[in-house]
Amino acid sequence: MLVTDSLALSPNPLVQALGKPADEFTRADIIRFVTEQSIPMLNLRYVGGDGRLKELNFAIQSAAHLDRILTMGERVDGSSLFDVVDATSSDLYVVPRLRTAYLNPFTALPTLDILCGFYDVEGNPLASAPQQILRKAQEALEAETGCRLEALGELEYYLFSPADDLFPVEEQRGYHEAAPFSKWSQVRTEALHHLVSMGCSVKYAHAEVGNFVTDGRQVIQQEIEFLPTDVTWAADQMVLAKWVVREVAHSHGIEVSFSPKIAVGQAGSGTHFHTRLMRDGVNQFSQGAGLTDTARRVIGGYLSHAASLTAFGNTVPVSFLRLVPHQEAPTSICWGDRNRSVLVRVPLGWQNLDDRMFRDANPVEGPVGGLPGDSQTVELRSPDGSAAVHLLLAGMTVAARIGLSDPTMLEYANERYVSGDASALTGLDQLPTSCAQAAGRLLAQRGDYEALGVFPPSLIDSWAARLLALGDEDLREEIADTRVQVEDLVARYLHVG
Template sequence: MNEKMKTTLTADPLVRFLGKPRTSFTRSDIVRYIRENAIEMLNLRYPGADGRLKTLNFVINDESYLESILTCGERVDGSSLFPYIEAGASDLYVVPRYRTAFRNPFCEIPTVDILCSYYTKDGTPFDMAPEQTLRHARQELQRTTGLDLHAMGELEFYVVSPQEELFPAVDQRGYHESTPFNKGAEFRTRAMKYIAEAGGEIKYGHSEVGNFTQEGLMYEQNEIEFLPTDLESAADQLTVAKWILRTLAYEYGVEVTFAPKITVGKAGSGLHIHTRLMNGRHNATINPDGSLSDAALKAIAGYLSLAPSLTAFGNTNPTSYFRLVPHQEAPTNICWGDRNRSVLVRVPLGWSAGAGRMASDANPQEEPSKIDTELKQTVEFRCPDGSADVYLLLAGLAVAVRHGFEMEEGIRYARERYVDVNIFDERHKEVLSRLSHLPGSCEESALRLEEQRGIYERGGVFPARLLDGLIARLRGFGDATLRQEIAGDEERTRKLVATWFHCG
């Protein structure tokens, strides 16, 4: 599809109006859009250490003031946003990134929002900000391998609303359910519309497995999956999507939660991350015949090798480890496989068999046609959840790919950890016995990060102080035996869930 068609068909009003992709947005483009669309306010937005978007509101007094905001940004108190900054030297700048601008879908007053990067008093990037860590990780991976890493997230969440009696859904059987058995479809599609208008590149949305009722409330699990894009855009889109989902839920008078676990015996919400290695416009994850490339095997080796410490970025509170339990779809063993949902790294079904042939079989009136499907193949990392710091998680995955390329026997390492059986089947217990395991608590995750931290610090990607802060926070939960302590204790479990209900 050419660029003109992309800008014509897009749901994004800025791209449609300006007639160019977001990556080409300039300051003058933003000014023109604001001036010619009677925009009255501008919001600067930036994620804090808790992953939530923070906001500065500006009334647009005149064009020179608008130019000043877009050029200089504004000062903020970093010590109130990040726990590792001292109050005595806490001033930071937040400076807009023009490609992230979007029309605010909730404001009655016409408003444009724009994401920002953090800078120090010297005008240099603030290296402790997760967004800068991701930037460094991407640059270092490209420098050492010549490849780019693209990513997309599967954003799972529960919508919580008053219980309805009509057309009750079957407990834990909500996968791809339609109305009227799925009650949250209108909410989900409205959220998708707003996310797409804000620049989110959505693949699809659907209801997920999880649904149950509890104390007069209906819990319905949903998923919005994105398309692969560059690492920074992938993280930005997930962050904005969470903000949109929560704000829309507030307007609907319902709750939305990304919590890893809500109650025992019911599906938790993950944040599976699909990745692909790109060499220019070519998907370096696969060979011309559709098989996995050596580069993909090296990336998988890196993911498996660093999996214990990657949980420090992707599974960040005690309820994360109530989701990562055996005999569920969430992984606990460090292995990979094809289409196997119990593994940590999954190679999902591709289209090497030929989409054109299937389409002509389903539609006999159509002649078989060739369509390029190589970009569809990805590798999925399945343990992260909604508590993840998406910027640090994607940075960690980029470091893991680089590490896989640096491993002397990376390809062999990956092949030795491939499984093609149900590892929880008693007939294959010898396979299970040779696999290592993910951490079972935040405390153990901190220990694994401490052991592997040198890999993340290499090349100046993860600042030592940032890792120190993460390790201290995870250790501070004191949850090494928590899962065993509160097993069967419904009251303590509910209190724990309530504490982290709005995580991420």
């Protein structure tokens, strides 16, 4: 008999102890858990403008003290967290979102962590906070279409450690490799275990293609992929995953990088996002027999905004050392089925299938009914580890809404379908080649992002100014003329994201 209770195998100790899903956590639940488990410490967590997870520590002193923190949150200096917050009026509130509570897996003392939202002096959600921008983008999409966007991220990263002479790594041969040829599998399995215990919805983890040895160090690529969930939680999970991977790597005395490019000629690290559109629990991208027109319209929205989306998904100069032809990273603005050279890929989605594969693999089994048919997603392959994930997903949600509302988007998408190597085709629009170009494309389409009050104009201005200040407009030419050393760039942006 199959287990149907979604709580039965939950690895989240809060879910197990409280007997309810995280979305139903209340203040009383958290106080009860802290009391019964004798938790002495509490951390409020929030994402700053640099995309990293911040921390405010509390020693719990009484039930009343805990109740006040859970209810009221605390003050923080917003100007130290966000460029768009003025130092002359910088106080913000951070208020816990109880459904995000988890046990911190890395502290010596038992500690409960809770992600927070930002609120302004009047108690309203901070309009310029990336989490609020994403929330407004989702609300605008739902108000206009009745649908919500779900996403799953693929997080690629490199680990650095002294070279191992036993079973040495083979360059560019790491994909799904197992130990002992694959190194540091314990990093990804420990990270996987921590993430699911924290309530994250993770699909799997594996070794990736990138393997090489340089200067006596082995450089090993790995990946963690998530399951589809609401875009707001998908963004939070990506930030948590980076923090967890860094903590695990640090515990083993090795370094990790999410930088988009580590070395010329070696595989770069992407942060791809798959999405699907949901209405009343039904995937609008497929009905079990190929992509729907709804999916194609959303693809059209992504393609028509692909260049400006790089402003949020590719935010450092080395991003554009990864986005070069013939390296399984997209450069042309197009889409296709199962095609890793395109910008938007439609992966296999278990469509038009019955139980024949299962029964062939398991001859003693009888027929299986009720196979899920909602697995189809579409994947945006341009973003990398420098991405501001909340702003990126907000931009993708805006693009999806425009794709659904603009009657020209279906034809726009159909005209940009390719079946071969996209980098070998001529006549296709191209992604930007620098942060400066990305900023220009963002400013050119700012009206779409600012519509319905989703992106504040001040954020668009400050974000474009930050990209332009990187001064990389002629970076590729300067590298070709050896005026810029790639190694120096890699070192400068090794710990992005």
